Amino acid sequence: MTARPINEDDLHALVDDRLDPARGAEVEAYLACNPDARARVERLRILGRDLRSAFAPVLAEPVPARLNLAHILKARRRPRRPAWQATAAAMLLTLGGLGGWALHGALAPVPAGVDALAQEAGASFAVYAPDRSGRLNSPPATATRSPAGSPPGSRARSRCRI
Amino acid sequence: MSDMVRLVEPLIPALRRYARALLRDPADADDLVQDCLERAVSRWHQRRSDGDTRTWLTAILHNLAVSQMRRRARRGAHMSVEDAPEASLAVAPSQDGALRHRDLMAALDALPDEQRNVLLLVTVEGLSYAEAAQVLAIPTGTVMSRLSRARDRMIRLMDGEGVTVPAKRPLLRRVK
CATH class of the missing domain: 1.10.10.10 (Winged helix-like DNA-binding domain superfamily/Winged helix DNA-binding domain)
Known part of the structure; x- marks a missing residue:
């Protein structure tokens, strides 16, 4: 008989049900006349059963919601929308800022109230201040009277008031 | 993606069992499985189409567990x-x-x-x-x-x- 000798790997493969039928029969025949090897295989089988039954309850537990594939797929798709929205918001902000800056010059405020007065005063000064002859300032009616000068009393009165 | 759900979903209980056997703590083990599933979802297109899904998933889980245990060992045993x-x-x-x-x-x-x-x-x-x-x-x-x-x-x-x-x-x- 030229059968391959039975080795340690064969015993493990028998326990794990990984032997082809022909080799399985050879190993079984060997075990039949080797009580020590038989006891060892039996012990290995018990160890496997113990380990499997120790962790078997996990299989019976309901799978937690966070391990639900549908949820994981959904959570993976969700981050894309906020990113898209953030980009859109950033673009709108930039557009608004640029537009506002461009329109700032075109829509310069029309002066009103004290500003309007100040502007008018500035314009008047620019027009009348260089006019030393006084020609612009004097209405035609006073122009005829002014060479005669103001009555002396009125000038004195004004001096007293100061 | 639908064939992914069909192939992966039935394997989740066994992944939980292996993670639990490795880490022992139920919450840690489920964290590990969650990491594994997220990685599997993002790399689904990278897997070999002729390869076995269970082997592929178990390898992902195993590698994550190894790096986690390494971190744990560095911090000191829990x-x-x-x-x-x-x-x-x-x-x-x-x-x-x-x-x-x-x-x-x-x-x-x-x-x-x-x-x-x-x-x-x-x-x-x-x-x-x-x-x-x-x-x-x-x-x-x-x-x-x-x-x-x-x-x-x-x-x-x-x-x-x-x-x-x-x-x-x-x-x-x-x-x-």
């Missing part, structure tokens, strides 16, 4: 309430099943990581030697030798030196 000696003493001696379970877990803890991984993949998860080799990225011959050493050690610890198991169990395990 000791859960069940592992504490007081807790094991609190189990009534009459509870034979509970004692047996505790011995089994203690022996499993005492195994080097590389041996425990092979033992769990082959014995509990029912992977073939070739599949286990693929998950662990090691030759099939190495799977066989680690499996043999792991089983021998478990049986020795449980049958022969069971009493000395708690004393021998290290708090800090070196990861090579």
Whole structure:
């Protein structure tokens, strides 16, 4: 008989049900006349059963919601929308800022109230201040009277008031 | 994506079982499975279409577990309430099943990581030697030798030196 000798790997493969039928029969025949090897295989089988039954309850537990594939797929798709929205918001902000800056010059405020007065005063000064002859300032009616000068009393009165 | 749900969903309970066997803490184990599923979803298109989905997923889970255990080892071992000696003493001696379970877990803890991984993949998860080799990225011959050493050690610890198991169990395990 030229059968391959039975080795340690064969015993493990028998326990794990990984032997082809022909080799399985050879190993079984060997075990039949080797009580020590038989006891060892039996012990290995018990160890496997113990380990499997120790962790078997996990299989019976309901799978937690966070391990639900549908949820994981959904959570993976969700981050894309906020990113898209953030980009859109950033673009709108930039557009608004640029537009506002461009329109700032075109829509310069029309002066009103004290500003309007100040502007008018500035314009008047620019027009009348260089006019030393006084020609612009004097209405035609006073122009005829002014060479005669103001009555002396009125000038004195004004001096007293100061 | 629908074929992904069809192929992956039935495997989730087994992934949870392997994660629980590796990490023992239920919340940590489910965190690991969640990481694994998220990674699987994002890399679904990268997997080999002729490859086995279970082997592929288990390899992802295993690699995540290895890096997590490495981080944990660097921080120092985490000791859960069940592992504490007081807790094991609190189990009534009459509870034979509970004692047996505790011995089994203690022996499993005492195994080097590389041996425990092979033992769990082959014995509990029912992977073939070739599949286990693929998950662990090691030759099939190495799977066989680690499996043999792991089983021998478990049986020795449980049958022969069971009493000395708690004393021998290290708090800090070196990861090579």
